[in-house]
Amino acid sequence: xxxxxxIIWFLTGxxxxxxxxxxxxxIFFPLFPFLWxxxxxxFWPFGxxxxxxxxxxxxxxxxxILSEQKSFETTTGVIRxxxxxxxxxxxxxxxxxxxxxxxxxxxxLFFLIITIPNxxxxxxxxxxxxxxxxxxxxxxxxxREIEVGSAKQKLGL
Numbered sequence: 001x002x003x004x005x006x007i008i009w010f011l012t013g014x015x016x017x018x019x020x021x022x023x024x025x026x027i028f029f030p031l032f033p034f035l036w037x038x039x040x041x042x043f044w045p046f047g048x049x050x051x052x053x054x055x056x057x058x059x060x061x062x063x064x065i066l067s068e069q070k071s072f073e074t075t076t077g078v079i080r081x082x083x084x085x086x087x088x089x090x091x092x093x094x095x096x097x098x099x100x101x102x103x104x105x106x107x108x109l110f111f112l113i114i115t116i117p118n119x120x121x122x123x124x125x126x127x128x129x130x131x132x133x134x135x136x137x138x139x140x141x142x143x144r145e146i147e148v149g150s151a152k153q154k155l156g157l
Contacts, residue, residue: 008114010043013118015043018042020091020094021042021043024090024095028087031133038132053134079133081133083133088131092130096129103118107119126155134143
C-alpha cells in the first residue's frame with residue numbers, strides 16, 4: 001500500500017517538492033549528510049515517519065540496542081540549533097509554505113480520492129521542512145515502537 005501511495009505522491013507533485021529539497025541540500029552542501037534522508041523522505045514519504053533523535057536515543061537505551069553512530073549523528077544541540085536557524089531563514093519557511101499550499105490544494109481536490117493521503121503527508125512534512133535537524137526518518141513500525149516505549153517510560157512500566 002505504501003508503494004502505491006508513494007507512486008501517487010510522486011506523480012501528483014511529490015517530484016517537484018523533492019527537487020526543492022534537493023536544491024536546498026545541494027546549496028547547503030556541508031549539511032548534506034543531515035539533509036539527504038530528508039530529501040529521500042520528501043520524494044517517497046509513505047511508510048516512514050520522522051522521529052526526534054532524542055526519542056530514538058531513549059528507545060535504544062531502553063531496549064539496550066548498541067549501534068555504531070556516524071559522526072554526523074552525534075552532533076551537539078548547538079550545531080543542530082544553528083542548522084535549523086540557517087535552514088528556517090532560507091529554505092524552511094519556503095518549503096513549509098509550499099506544503100501548506102499543496103495541502104490546501106489537495107483538500108480542494110478531495111473528490112479525486114487519491115489526493116486524500118497526500119493531505120496528511122504534506123501536513124507531516126510541513127513540520128519536518130521547517131526544522132529538519134534533530135530528526136531522523138524511520139519506518140512506521142519502528143516509530144510506533146518508539147512511541148510505545150516512550151509512553152511506557154513516562155508511565156514507569
